[in-house]
Amino acid sequence: KKLIIINGPNLNLLGKREPNIYGSLTFTEFLEEVKGKYPKVSIDYFQSNIEGELIDKIQEVGFSYDGIVLNAAAYTHTSVGIGDAIKAIETPVIEVHISNTFGREEFRHQSFISPNAKGVILGFGLQSYELAIQSFL
Numbered sequence: 001k002k003l004i005i006i007n008g009p010n011l012n013l014l015g016k017r018e019p020n021i022y023g024s025l026t027f028t029e030f031l032e033e034v035k036g037k038y039p040k041v042s043i044d045y046f047q048s049n050i051e052g053e054l055i056d057k058i059q060e061v062g063f064s065y066d067g068i069v070l071n072a073a074a075y076t077h078t079s080v081g082i083g084d085a086i087k088a089i090e091t092p093v094i095e096v097h098i099s100n101t102f103g104r105e106e107f108r109h110q111s112f113i114s115p116n117a118k119g120v121i122l123g124f125g126l127q128s129y130e131l132a133i134q135s136f137l
């Protein structure tokens with residue numbers, strides 16, 4: 001299986017960004033751990049703080065990969081463009097969030113990703129990503 005994890009804005013700061021909400025592990029550390037657990041699965045990784053770059057990557061992988069694990073971060077709640085990109089491609093997308101966005105501010109309750117995602121996993125910390133990966137196996 002060929003999967004990709006796509007992370008949106010500010011997720012490059014995982015480990016030092018609001019550790020009370022997002023934990024103190026860096027994404028690189030976490031990714032190494034997960035790759036070790038699933039050695040037969042190809043897991044690519046892409047992070048960008050730029051909306052258009054996220055759309056470019058979704059289009060690039062969206063007709064050949066088996067699955068996309070997408071944490072669009074703040075763009076989840078604002079981006080019609082990322083929502084449309086998911087509608088446009090063939091590869092199924094699992095939306096993930098580290099935190100339980102429904103337990104937070106009202107503006108985080110809205111998602112432009114969910115209506116077009118195969119499924120949504122949120123609130124399990126970094127384990128949300130691993131559960132999404134498992135769902136593709």
Ligand code: DQA
Nearest residue numbers: 071073074097098099101108
């Ligand atoms: C997040 C939740 C978003 O509301 C927030 O903007 C993020 C991270 C999460 O993984 O919990 O940057 O997507």
